[in-house]
Amino acid sequence: MRANVITLAHQKGGTGKSTLAWNIAVELGLKHKEYGFKDFIFVDLDNQESVTMTNRLRMQYGQSPLYIKRFSDCEGNEFRDFVNEIDDDTLVIIDSGGYDADLNRLAIIASDFVVTPVSSDYMEIFGLQKFKNILAELSELKGEGEVVKVNVLLNKIDPKAKAFDDIEEFIKDTPYFVLMDTIIRFRSDFKHSIGYGFSVAELDRNSKATAEVKMLVEEIEKKAGLING
Numbered sequence: 001m002r003a004n005v006i007t008l009a010h011q012k013g014g015t016g017k018s019t020l021a022w023n024i025a026v027e028l029g030l031k032h033k034e035y036g037f038k039d040f041i042f043v044d045l046d047n048q049e050s051v052t053m054t055n056r057l058r059m060q061y062g063q064s065p066l067y068i069k070r071f072s073d074c075e076g077n078e079f080r081d082f083v084n085e086i087d088d089d090t091l092v093i094i095d096s097g098g099y100d101a102d103l104n105r106l107a108i109i110a111s112d113f114v115v116t117p118v119s120s121d122y123m124e125i126f127g128l129q130k131f132k133n134i135l136a137e138l139s140e141l142k143g144e145g146e147v148v149k150v151n152v153l154l155n156k157i158d159p160k161a162k163a164f165d166d167i168e169e170f171i172k173d174t175p176y177f178v179l180m181d182t183i184i185r186f187r188s189d190f191k192h193s194i195g196y197g198f199s200v201a202e203l204d205r206n207s208k209a210t211a212e213v214k215m216l217v218e219e220i221e222k223k224a225g226l227i228n229g
């Protein structure tokens with residue numbers, strides 16, 4: 001089945017949700033008609049408003065902005081109504097906040113495909129352990145033995161690092177997590193491009209960051225059923 005609600009989620013802050021949501025959104029947003037969607041909406045739930053502010057820079061630098069809907073922590077009912085009314089012809093990308101909140105939980109439940117960025121140091125396992133408890137609770141809400149699974153994406157990885165045994169072991173043993181094939185390395189282009197409201201590809205089509213985001217988009221296209229393959 002074709003997914004149409006894709007969310008970046010993790011209750012830990014600073015792992016790259018907004019940065020990657022932005023880059024994925026620019027790429028998928030440009031292609032949404034190719035996938036057969038009529039509309040594309042970006043939803044900003046993060047109280048840091050990172051993507052909303054990036055979109056403003058984007059306009060200042062002369063690019064056409066993304067269509068963004070924002071919901072704040074006190075707009076839970078509005079977000080619930082919005083989620084219930086999403087139709088199958090609309091592609092929705094959601095950036096959620098790096099903390100545990102009803103809004104962020106609702107986004108996970110409402111999603112067909114969740115990406116959870118983490119880096120590879122041992123502390124990240126503690127963060128995932130906490131997130132695991134949230135996913136266990138959400139799975140219980142769904143009932144009928146359903147498990148809420150998220151796709152863990154290694155992000156901000158030292159370009160020289162090759163082995164990620166600890167985190168791989170942890171993910172393998174946890175029913176709520178699936179490790180993505182793509183690895184996004186620590187690349188300064190992610191910071192630079194945001195300063196212009198660009199994606200990394202718009203900043204430099206030939207950079208390593210661009211190649212990695214392209215791999216990520218292709219993996220999402222396949223696993224979320226946006227294209228056949």
Ligand SMILES: Nc1ncnc2c1ncn2[C@@H]1O[C@H](COP(=O)(O)OP(=O)(O)O)[C@@H](O)[C@H]1O
Pocket residue numbers: 012013014015016017018019020050098155156157184185186187188190191
């Ligand atoms: N792959 C990456 N390489 C370099 N810096 C990154 C990368 N991903 C994210 N960052 C940086 O990490 C910081 C936190 O990212 P952000 O997207 O705001 O995280 P979150 O939304 O999860 O809180 C930002 O300064 C961002 O520029």
Ligand SMILES: [Mg+2]
Pocket residue numbers: 017018019046048050096097098
């Ligand atoms: Mg964020």
